[in-house]
Amino acid sequence: MKGYLGEFEELVLLTIAVLGDKAYGVALKENIEERTNRNLSIGALHSTITRLEEKGFVESWLGGATNERGGRRKRFFKVTQTGKVGLHNMKSLRDELWKNAKVELAFDKKNQA
Amino acid sequence: MSQRLRINPPQLPVRILDWYCTHPAVEDLIGDMDELFYRNIQKMHPLKAKMKYWGQAMALLFSYGLRKRKQKQSKKGYSQNNFAMFKNYFKVGIRSLAKQKLFTILNVLGLSIGMSLGLLALASYVDMLEVDQFHEKKDRIYRVITQSDDLRTVDFDFGWASTTEALAAALLEEAPAVEQAVRFNDNFNENVILGNTEIPVRGYYTDANFFDVFSFELVKGNPANALDGPFNIVVTENTAKKLFGNADPMGKLITVGSLGNFQITGVIREAKRTHFLFDVLVSFETLPVLEQQELVEAGLGDWNDVVSNYVYLLFNDQNAAESTKQVLDKISERQYNDPDKFEARFYLQAITDISTGEELNNDIGLVWGFWVMILFFFLSLLILLPACLNYANLSISRSLKRAKEIGLRKVVGGQKQQIFMQFIIETSIISIISLIGALYIFVMVRSEFKAIIIEGARTFDLEITTPTFLAFLGFGLFTALFAGLIPAHYFSKLNPIDTLRGTVTAGSLAKIGVRKVLLVGQFSLSLFFIMAVSIMLKQHMYALTYDFGFTKENILDVQLKGLEPNLVRSEFGRLADVNSISFSSSIAGSWMSSNTFFWHPETNDSVSTFQMYVDHNYIPNLELQLLVGENFQASVPNNEDYIIVNEKFLEDYGFDSPHEALGSTVLQEDDSPLTIRGVVKDFNFMPLREQITAFCFRYNPQYYAFANLKITSSNIEETLSQLDQTWEKLAGDITMEAKFLDDTLEEALVGFRSMVKIFGFLGILAVSISCLGLLGMVVYSSENRIKEIGVRKVMGANSFGLTMMLSGGFFKMMVIACFIAIPIAYFFFDLLFLNMAYYRTNIGIVEIAGSTAILFILGIATVASQTVKAARANPVDSLRYE
Structure with a gap:
């Protein structure tokens, strides 16, 4: 689907935004690995x-x-x-879902952990 | 740590990636991998880091990202071969060709010669593809061809282009897909007698729907009924002009030989591109009438005669061939149900496949044949290949001069592909120039070529049309690629450091001796062709001077054309220059078709015997040697009951000696008895190609076709004009046709002369190309050794010794070539002659030595022209160069 943003794609896109003008292969890889605690191959990233x-x-x-x-x-x-439009769409979709959720999604992280 | 940093990532994965996707496309990826590697190496064991590196590389190699990059790159092309670069290559190419004049001239000459034969082959092929393409219904027209298996004779499995006439009616009835059937009979080979001229015409008897099926254009007359009714004839425009000049031929009556009067009902436009070959078309309905009058044998309705007639079919649907084939199989099964007798199977052949198709017996018109074409192209390549290799060889030989340019190009960023492209373009320039040269040669030999394939002149005009021209251009570019591949590859691989330092060694070709192999190959080929010419010439001479067993000088064969033999004898006999006159049904030493079978009652076997009807003067007139018995007698009524046979007949029939045979009675197949009256010594009644077989002379004035005049004359022109006058008295308007026997026999050798011409042409091509190649080699090898020669001279070597030293290697190669070519040529022609001539000359030492001598003289002259100059050069000049 054109314009559809997958989970990992969204992650990469946001990380590029986070890194600003220093966004290149290795930096992206390490940043994502650090945040998500998962191992990435260069092939998958690229x-x-x-x-x-x-x-x-x-x-x-x-x-x-x-x-x-x-x-x-x-x-x-x-x-x-x-890309920015895509991120915005994704975010507003999420916000709307959060807002309309019938179950209370907010909880105290400390208590749950 | 600083030690650890020196550990580098493994090279192989980088190479693989570079190779897979070219370096620029993956540069950033490899950079990423390297960066990670250097980080990893601080955290882990180098081996592990390397393993990781490999893992990353492999993951990349199969990743979507890399695949996309590769695709994108192949679409856009990273290389810089854009218009500006092409322009540059072109300019540099022209300059370098202009600078190296000798090199350019040698190559242009070589490639021109090499390509000329290819052009001839291509032009013929293009012409041939056009054959029969003009028929509007060509997709639906098929011809029935026949595979016969005559179990009564030893010949079996004969493929015929013809078929039985009865098939046409049967198919129309049984095969629903057959819309029309057109029958042909190609035995119309007559003389039109018109006023005081007599014009030979050839053509076909064919059905009235001929114009319906085939798209021949009728200039005058009605295509619907031009060939309707017996004794109607349609003539071509050329024939009409020959017969009537510019007068309107429509409706005129013409007298055709003995067949009767025909009315002209149409004029057909000459069609060049067709396998049909005719001057006239005669209505098929004429045939039954003529057959009834016993004037022709057409085999109408005879299922066992598959050689006289042809059947072409028009289907109502393009795809009907298959269903019709089944009908044909059914008919064949039904008609030939006796397993011991004649058997035939029928096949279909599309009209457009005929001219390029397999060779069949008894073909109706001109068919070039698939294998002939293959052979033609093979010969073209055989000539082209050495020319291309010469180019490659010479290009690499001068690499020393060119290397610096390549080095510099590479240093400033030239890619391999670009260097490659540059040389291909340079070769293309040369090859396009050569194409012009080749065209010139092509135009020069075109008419000679057409003359060799006599009938071909109608189909092959070999004009340079648009498709031919495009084919030529394509051929030129093909040659460029072919010739340029090796040098372009070589130059693109040169190491820039070596080239700039000046340490490039001579080309790789030279190292492995390919160059020598090449020269030896070329010389072998040249020697082969030279030998071919000399062998053919010898066979030609042999045939000319061969003793046929009869005298062939001063015998003038005059066609009787229906005149009374006795009248001819008495009138011509009055001339002083005519010594004696005899009559015969055919000419000795030329093709003979009349034969009969003699039945041997004891062995229950029959002897196939060629026969010739002669009169009593024939044997003494031709000085044939009568071994035993006696000749036919003048003015005896029962001469017809006797035969005079040759020795071979006795052998075949089973007589032990001539005396035993004398007076014996032999039976013909129809049981009519003939008594052997004499035995002549074997003589070559057929051309030398054929072995002498059983033969007999018979006596019957009815069959005489020729008067054989023995002439002794001091002024042949005057004698001939006297003969002409006498003839005119007898025959009135019909022209006399006469030919000396030795001329007839010489004409039979036209095949040999064609072979001499073809091999001569090939030989000239091959020899020129080899000599050009040799010249180039010698020039560059002496140039490269110029300093060595200088030093040797200073040290006291003399010119002669140096010349020998420089030429020695080439001399050796020529000797090797002789050892290769001589046995091959010897066995090849030994084998070929088995098929070409039964009575043949041997390949003697003279031909071999002569051919070798020619090769050596040419080769040594070429080599010496350069080496002598190099050896004589003043050492001061060559050494001061430093």
């Missing part, structure tokens, strides 16, 4: 980014040559306007 690019949510460019990685350039990512 596949998702490729899908996001195809949907027009993300754009990328090559940075300049670097010293720390054998002179190889980094590819940086940025959330596009479409």
Whole structure:
């Protein structure tokens, strides 16, 4: 489905937004791994980014040559306007669902844990 | 830690990724992986980090992201071969070709020669594809072809283009898909007698619906009924012009040989691109009438005659062939139910497949044949290949000069593919220039080629039309790719550091001796063709001087054309220059079709015997040698009851000696007895191609077709004009046709002369290409060794010694070529001659030595032209270069 944002895709997209102008492969990977406590392969990450690019949510460019990685350039990512719209849609959908939930979703984390 | 940092990620996965997706597309990914690796290495054991690296690489390799990148890249193309670069390649190519003039000239010449034969093959092929494409209903027209199995003879499994005439009616009745059937009979081969001229015409008897099925254009007359009714004839425009000039031929009566008068009911436009070959079309309804008058044998309604007639079918549906085939099988099963007798099966062949299809016996018109075409293309490649390899070889030989340019290109970012492209384009420029040269050669040999395939001139005009031109252009580019592949690959792989440092060693081809193999191969090929020409010429000479067993000089064979033999004898006999006159039904030493079978009552076997009707003067006139018995007698009534046989007949029939046979009576198949009156020594009554078989002379004035005049004349022109005058008195308007026997026999050798021409042409092509290749090799090898020669000279070597040193290697290659080519040529022609001529010459030492000598003279002249110059050069000049 065009424009549909999967769970992991949303995660990657938000992380790109979080990292701002330092969003490139390794940074994304480590950031996501840190937050979600799960292991990511570069292949999976880049596949998702490729899908996001195809949907027009993300754009990328090559940075300049670097010293720390054998002179190889980094590819940086940025959330596009479409990406922002997509995130907004997702968020408002969630907010609406939260608001209309018949069950009380709010609870005290400390008590539950 | 600093030690640990020096550990690098494994190279292989990087290479794999680079290879899979080209480096620029995966650069950032590999960068990410490297970065992770360097981080990991601080946390874990290097081996584990490397394992992880591998894991990442593999995950990437099969990931969606990478696949997409690869796709995108193949679509857009990362390489910079855009218009500007092409322009640059083109410019650089032109400049480098202009700079290396000798190289360019050698290659253009070589490729032109190499491509010329290919152009000829292509043009023929394109012409052939057009054959019979003009019929509007071509998708639905099929021909019935026949596979016969005559169990009474040893010949079996004969594929015929013809079929039985009875099939047409049977199919129309039984096969619902058959809309129309057109019958052909191709035995119309007559002379039209018109006023004082006599014009030979060939054509077909065919059905009235001919114009309905085939799209031939009728210029005059009504296509619906032009061929309706007996003795109607349709002529081609050319024939009409020959017969009547510019007068309107419609409705005129023409007298055709002995067949009677025909009325012209139509004029048909000459169609070039068809397998039918005719001057006239005669209504099929004429045939039964003629057959009734016993003027022709057409085999009408005879299921066992599959050679006289042809049947073409028009289906009502394109896909009806299959269902009709079943009907054909049914008919064949029904008609040929006696297993011991003649048997035939029928097949269908689409009209558009005829000209390119398999070769069948008794074909109706011109068919080129699938295998002939394959052979033609094979020969073209055989000539083209050495030319292309020459190009590759020469290009690489001069790599020393070109390498710096490549190195520089690579240093400033030129990719392999770009260098590759550059050389392919350079080769394309050369090959397009060569195409012009090849076209020139093509135009020059075109008419000669058409002359060799005599009948082909009608189908093959070999004009350069748009499709032909496109085919040529495609061929040129194909050649470019073919020739440019090896050098382009070689140059694109050059190491830029080596090239700039000047340490490039001569081409890889040279290292492994491919170059030598190439030259040896070329020389072998050339020698083969030279030998072919000399062997063919020898066989030709052999046949010309062969003793046929009869005298062939000064015998003039005059066609009787229905004149009374006695009248001819008395009138011509009056001329002083005519020594003696005899009569015969055919000409000795040429093809003979009349044969009969003699029945042997004891062995219950029959002897197939060729026969010739002659008069009593024939044997002395041709100086045939009568071994025993006597000749036919003049003015005796019972001459017809006797035969004179040859020695082979005695052998076949089972007589032990000529004397035993003398006076014996032999029975023909129809039980009529003939008595052997004499035995002649074996002589070649057929062309040399055929073995002498059983033969007999018979006596019957009714069958005489030729008067054989023995002439002794000091002025042949005058004698001929005297003969002409005498003929005119006898025959009036009919022209005399006469030919000397030795001329007739020489004409039979036209096949050999064609072979000599073909092999001569191939030989010239092959030899020129090899010599050009050799010249290029010598030029560059002496150039590369110029300093060595200089040093040797300074140290005291003389010019002669140096020349020998430089030429020695090439000389060796030519010797090797001889050892390869001579046995191959010897066995090839030994085998070929078995099929071409029963009476043949041997391949002697003279031909082999002569051919080899020609090759060596050419080769040595080529080599010496360069090496002598190199060896004589002043060492000061060559050494000062430093």
